[in-house]
Amino acid sequence: MKTFEDSLERIPSDWKPFLIKYKTLKICIKKIVQELNVKGLLQIMADKNQRIEYSLECYKPECTFEDGPVHVRTCIKVCPSCYGQTSKECLYVKKYDSSSSSPLNLPKDDNMALTPLADYETHHMEKSLSHVSRIEPEADGVFFVTLLKEIYQLNCLQEQNQDKFLTNLQEIQQMLIEVTSPFKKDIYTWRNIFQIYMEYKIFVGNTESDREERSWEFAQSQLTCFIDRINNSRLIKKLNHPLSKIAYENFVKLNISLVLMKKFQYFNQLTTTKLIKKHDKKTSLVSGSMFRDLIEKYFLTKNTFKSLCCAMEQLTTIIPQIDDYNCPICLNIAWKPIxxxxxxxxxxxxxxxxxxxxMRNCPICRAKDAVYNADQKNLDICLMNFLDLYFPIEVHKKQKDDDRERVAEEMEALTGLRIEERQSCVLL
Ligand SMILES: [Zn+2]
Ligand SMILES: [Zn+2]
Ligand SMILES: [Zn+2]
Ligand SMILES: [Zn+2]
Structure with a gap:
């Protein structure tokens, strides 16, 4: 079992090529800065009077990234007059001369010549740049295509892992159905194991007020505690069915694989966030929210992860737990169930x-005369058989308790009657 603990620390080696390549992408960012510098854009961006528009987009609207994110580009829109000027003076304050070409041979906007002249102030404060030069910085495009391709490949790996996870989960489920059958001896031991498992709330909260997904760190430490506790409890030794021990080992392995998947996902997300922050800071091109939108549109890993965590927790519900079948008044098993x-x-x-x-009304919902009108037809025979099958020990104990209580009541009634008789005798 110690090897399981160790393997929590380790990411499987065949996942490692899929880690987001931080160093490579950091070099990409350096190249963007160089390009912006060479093209004179860094100086324009440093000038507070200048306004640029920066966009990151997939230029194929119907694109679903099925072949990878190859249609991504970034674009800087900048005032064509300012662009390439060494002086801070904008040409727009002068009369626009259509014969003068911009020093860097920028592609000319056809509408440009038709637009009336604006003064420096309004020209740069307009909501959108009406006369623009579009610049697609090559290195910037390379950075995002590279990063998105890596995220895309990572996503493919995660999908494969999720498929494997669900296949394993189904196998374990089948095994558990077999070994936790009420006709086999292991049902109480398994119920005990799962009760302990649920106490640790490893992947998601399991109460009404807490359904939060846990961090990988929390999941890892809780899982380690759970495994330790089971190992110290001798519960595994109590398991009789030959499949039971295998089922438990596979159950633990499945838990570990989910922790590792979460951990791997977390580190890659962290790397991505770091890279985007670095990109935005070094290049002054703010891509943060556009990048997040792009990711949200094409990669939906967050939700599927939570569903895996829930599926993991759901596995334990194969065995009915006593808490779901207690009488709300005495908090013991609802035997016989009315x-x-x-x-x-x-x-x-x-x-x-x-x-x-x-009492006449239901003590839970106050349904009128629900208690008063109840008779033997209200005995839930299906539920009674079910409880007898899945909770034989609890049913037996409750029956004994009920018998004892009834005998005590009868004795009291009997002695009470005698006292009354005696008293009435005295009176006579
Ligand atoms: Zn595309
Ligand atoms: Zn300008
Ligand atoms: Zn009761
Ligand atoms: Zn009710």
Whole structure:
């Protein structure tokens, strides 16, 4: 079992080529800065009076990234007059001369000559740049295509891993159905294991107020605690069915694989965030929100991850837990189960006592006369058979408790009657 703990630390070696390549992409960022510098764009961006528009987009709207993100480009829009000027003076304050070509031979906008002249102030404060030069910085495009390709490949790996995970999960589920059958001996041991498992809330919260997905660090430490506790509990030794031990080992392996997937995902997301921050800071081209939009549009890993975590937790519900079958009054198993017309279930003893106290309505939902009108037809025989099958120990104990209580009541009634008789005798 110690090897399991160790393997939590280790990312499988066949995943490693899929790690986002931080160093390569950092070099890409350097090249962007160089290009912007050579093209004179860094100086323009440094000038607070200048306004540029920067965009990152997929230029094929119908693109789904099925062949990888190859249609991504970035574009800088800048005032064509300012662009390439060494002086801070904008040509727009002078009369626009259509015969003068810009020093860097920028592609000319056809509308440019038709636009009336604007003064420096309004020209640069307009909501959108009306006369623009579009510049597609090559290195910037390379950076995003490279990064998105890596994320894309990573996504493919994650999808494969998820498929494997779900296949393994189904296999384990089949095994568990077999070994936790009420006709086999292991059901109580398994129920115990899963009760402990659920206490640790390893991947998601399992209460109504807490359904949060956990961080990989939390999941890892909780899983380690769970494994330790099971190992110290001798529960595994109690398992009889030959498949039970294999099922448990596979169950643990599946948990570990989910932690590793989360961990791998986390580190790659962290690297990506770092790279984008670095890009935006070094180049002054703010891509953050556009990049996030692009990722959100094409990669939906976050939600599927939560569904895997939930599937993992769901596995434990193969074995019915006693908490779901308790009588809400005495908090013991609802034996024999009486289902009121409002469909709330109580043990027969609690209802008998409630009727004696004059209760008429359902104590849970106040359904009118639900208790008062209940009779033997309200005994839920299906549920009774189910409880008998899955909770034989609890049912047996409850029956004994009920018997003892009833005997005590009868004795009290009997002695009470005698006292009354004696008293009446005295009176006579
Ligand atoms: Zn595309
Ligand atoms: Zn200008
Ligand atoms: Zn009860
Ligand atoms: Zn009710």
């Amino acid at each position: 289902r009121l017309c409002c469909s709330h279930v109580f043990c027969v003893r609690c209802l008998v006592k409630s009727v004696r106290k004059g």
